[in-house]
Amino acid sequence: MLKDITLGQFFPGTSPVHRLDPRTKLVLLVVYIVTLFTANNWLSYGIVFAFLAFAIAISTIPLKSILNGMKPLVFVLIFTGILNIFFTVGNGEPLVSVWVIKIYKEGIILALFMMLRIMMLITGTFLLTYTTSPIALTDGLESLLSPLKKLHVPVHELAMMMCIALRFIPTLIEETDKIMSAQKARGADFESGSLMDRVKALVPILVPLFISAFRRADELATAMECRCYQGGEGRTKMKLLRYKLGDFKAYSVGVLLLAAVITLRYFGL
Amino acid sequence: MAPILEVKNLEHIYSAGTPFEHVALKDVSFCVERGEFIGIIGHTGSGKSTLMQHLNGLLKPTGGNVLLDGKDIWSDKAFTRQSRFRVGLVFQYPEYQLFEETVYKDIAFGPKNMKLKAEEIDRRVREAAGFVGITEAQLESSPFDLSGGQKRRVAIAGVIAMEPEVLILDEPTAGLDPEGREEILANIDGYRKAKNATIMMVSHSMADVARMTERLLVMNDATLAMDGTPEEVFSHADELVAMGLDIPDVTAVFLRLRQMGLDVPNVYTTHQAVDALSRLKRGERHA
Numbered sequence: 001m002l003k004d005i006t007l008g009q010f011f012p013g014t015s016p017v018h019r020l021d022p023r024t025k026l027v028l029l030v031v032y033i034v035t036l037f038t039a040n041n042w043l044s045y046g047i048v049f050a051f052l053a054f055a056i057a058i059s060t061i062p063l064k065s066i067l068n069g070m071k072p073l074v075f076v077l078i079f080t081g082i083l084n085i086f087f088t089v090g091n092g093e094p095l096v097s098v099w100v101i102k103i104y105k106e107g108i109i110l111a112l113f114m115m116l117r118i119m120m121l122i123t124g125t126f127l128l129t130y131t132t133s134p135i136a137l138t139d140g141l142e143s144l145l146s147p148l149k150k151l152h153v154p155v156h157e158l159a160m161m162m163c164i165a166l167r168f169i170p171t172l173i174e175e176t177d178k179i180m181s182a183q184k185a186r187g188a189d190f191e192s193g194s195l196m197d198r199v200k201a202l203v204p205i206l207v208p209l210f211i212s213a214f215r216r217a218d219e220l221a222t223a224m225e226c227r228c229y230q231g232g233e234g235r236t237k238m239k240l241l242r243y244k245l246g247d248f249k250a251y252s253v254g255v256l257l258l259a260a261v262i263t264l265r266y267f268g269l
Numbered sequence: 270m271a272p273i274l275e276v277k278n279l280e281h282i283y284s285a286g287t288p289f290e291h292v293a294l295k296d297v298s299f300c301v302e303r304g305e306f307i308g309i310i311g312h313t314g315s316g317k318s319t320l321m322q323h324l325n326g327l328l329k330p331t332g333g334n335v336l337l338d339g340k341d342i343w344s345d346k347a348f349t350r351q352s353r354f355r356v357g358l359v360f361q362y363p364e365y366q367l368f369e370e371t372v373y374k375d376i377a378f379g380p381k382n383m384k385l386k387a388e389e390i391d392r393r394v395r396e397a398a399g400f401v402g403i404t405e406a407q408l409e410s411s412p413f414d415l416s417g418g419q420k421r422r423v424a425i426a427g428v429i430a431m432e433p434e435v436l437i438l439d440e441p442t443a444g445l446d447p448e449g450r451e452e453i454l455a456n457i458d459g460y461r462k463a464k465n466a467t468i469m470m471v472s473h474s475m476a477d478v479a480r481m482t483e484r485l486l487v488m489n490d491a492t493l494a495m496d497g498t499p500e501e502v503f504s505h506a507d508e509l510v511a512m513g514l515d516i517p518d519v520t521a522v523f524l525r526l527r528q529m530g531l532d533v534p535n536v537y538t539t540h541q542a543v544d545a546l547s548r549l550k551r552g553e554r555h556a
Contacts (some may be wrong), residue, residue: 178360179366181327183366184327185428186379186382187353187379204366204368208367
């Protein structure tokens with residue numbers, strides 16, 4: 001059951017999107033998010049959507065997995081939609097007016113925009129994590145943030161921490177599954193009882209889980225120490241990040257996208 | 270009397286209908302009688318762990334049935350829960366599930382979940398601690414202050430305290446020193462004799478299963494490949510090796526001796542080997 005969670009799961013592949021430099025993908029994601037929040041009319045949304053659809057199409061990620069990842073967000077989406085529909089006050093006559101509830105045309109449009117924006121935001125982020133391995137991602141992040149080293153920000157250490165954290169998510173999920181089974185075998189009951197009972201029932205899982213997480217951290221630290229691991233200074237990489245032709249193409253598309261949406265917003269058509 | 274456990278055409282498929290579909294068990298059937306000591310062997314991924322988790326209702330079969338005392342353990346919810354207490358399951362490295370402040374409380378976790386009376390819980394905790402050699406003083410200490418071998422024994426006591434009719438252990442001796450191994454195996458056998466309980470033990474140590482058990486189940490590729498006494502099973506040395514398994518060292522030595530022309534019987538424990546050799550020395554022939 002816990003195994004079914006697909007949170008930022010990586011789908012290995014060789015599509016053009018997979019082959020992009022992680023730095024390109026990170027920068028493009030930022031550009032994409034900026035355009036998404038700049039877009040304020042149907043045409044600019046259409047352009048951003050076309051960009052996203054194109055990226056998904058060439059990424060060979062099955063649409064179904066992307067939609068599946070959206071499931072936990074249904075509640076947030078509906079909530080946003082409802083808030084926007086009911087609490088936006090428009091200029092003209094309300095379309096519906098029952099008691100204190102007034103629904104304006106603007107409210108419906110805004111709700112649609114907001115929901116679209118959230119869905120596209122999440123899809124874009126999923127596309128990044130689906131097509132980029134966690135290692136490549138942290139490598140890219142480290143490289144992008146390296147100017148901050150001048151300000152004595154421990155960039156390499158942060159990247160390393162992120163990488164380790166990502167690496168241990170599946171391990172800890174597996175561990176949780178095992179501990180749960182073991183406690184169930186001793187008659188622990190996680191499914192019935194009051195809220196308080198259920199919270200209490202978590203203690204036999206959380207205590208062993210924390211202990212094992214600390215133990216693993218300790219062992220990993222010792223193992224790294226044994227191999228004389230030292231932070232970023234003077235450390236070479238097995239996989240050097242290099243921009244290729246595809247990256248420049250992707251950057252160009254990104255710049256065009258941003259320019260188009262900004263033009264549409266501030267200068268109209 | 271019906272066998273205590275009956276497994277009928279058991280089948281389990283993980284993630285059925287997805288690209289990650291994986292058949293873990295295929296058409297497995299066997300019966301377990303009261304008081305038996307059964308060893309389960311098979312290489313990693315052969316379905317042993319999946320099989321074990323079916324026997325106390327942790328996993329629901331995707332096909333076939335598991336009957337406890339003649340009744341399907343999935344027939345109603347209360348019985349499934351009851352089967353968790355009647356069939357005790359000790360996982361691999363069970364010391365990692367300890368969580369309470371004191372050893373006593375940790376052992377009491379299972380009996381408490383059974384909603385027993387306080388005096389009964391107390392009796393069971395002390396008895397279980399006795400079976401695994403945990404002293405009165407240790408009962409009040411924190412489980413995290415104990416050594417690895419002692420932690421393991423506390424965890425096993427936590428399952429024994431439920432007084433299961435069938436006790437299933439997944440590699441109870443993994444990672445222990447020879448002395449700790451001997452102690453735990455003796456503890457398990459002690460529990461069996463005291464309560465006439467059935468023991469099923471998964472192990473990678475062929476010497477251990479040969480010595481302790483009276484029946485072996487061999488799992489291979491999600492199916493039950495062999496079911497017989499250690500003597501029968503270990504006489505199929507070639508097949509076992511083909512499955513990625515091993516035979517006890519002493520059995521291998523004796524097979525080799527026989528190939529070299531010595532008149533020795535098949536043996537599978539050191540004890541039998543000593544007997545056979547001393548008989549050979551005296552010049553007797555084996556029957």
